[in-house]
Amino acid sequence: MKIKTAHIVLGAPIEQAVFPSPKKNDMVIGVDEGAILCLSRDIPVTVAIGDFDSVTHEQKIKLDAVISDIHEFASEKDETDAEIALEMAVADETVDEIIVYNWSGGRIDHMLSVIYMVYQPKLENAVDRLTLLDKSNTMRFYRAGEYVLNKEEGRDYLSFLTMTTVRQLTLTGVKYPVHQVSYSYPRALISNEFLKGKCHFSFKEGLVAVIQSSDN
Secondary structure, three states, X not given: OOOOEEEEEOOOOOOOXXXXXXXXXXXXXXXXXXXXXXXXXXXXXXXXXXXXXXXXXXXXXXXXXXXXXXXXXXXXXXXXXXXXXXXXXXHOOOOOXXXXXXXXXXXXXXXXXXHHHHHOHHHHHHHHHEEEEOOOEEEEEEEEEEEEEEOOOOOOEEEEEEOOOEEEEEEEOEOOOEEEEEEOOOEEEEXXXXXXXXXXXXXXXXXXXEEEEOOO
């Protein structure tokens, strides 16, 4: 069975940007300047969305000429462009996984707005198939259960963030193991490391974000 991925590409400086390598049946959503980034690498864009306040007039003309499906919104609205893009991906019932590229951006409010999307009830069914990816970080979200995590190449650090109350968190196969520890508030357990190529973690209740990261 083929996996369909929705690639949501946000804007970023070209030297810091990461780009998708979509398969034939995938969806690519270019968000504002992210659509320009895709065109700069000849990545076909399925849909472009945004207020396009960060693109030049000439770039907007190019978008209109190349991309057939463009959703333009007012700059003053209740949702961010990234939220609208994620809602679009979630609404497509054929999408199996969602990757958001260049999510951390240059502003902490933009970064937090992306992370906080996982708390929205309307996006609840997307949480465990969502990946946030940038040059230095890969972030995924997990509901209560038992998991095996494989080390990503070039990512030396491993962090676990309790996004909610979490019960009986256990980490094994890591430099700093944890055994059945519970947290009643969000807690950042950062800068752990794999002992080998994989580790195990489990917890009984809550939502945990896992980040694999590098210094570059």
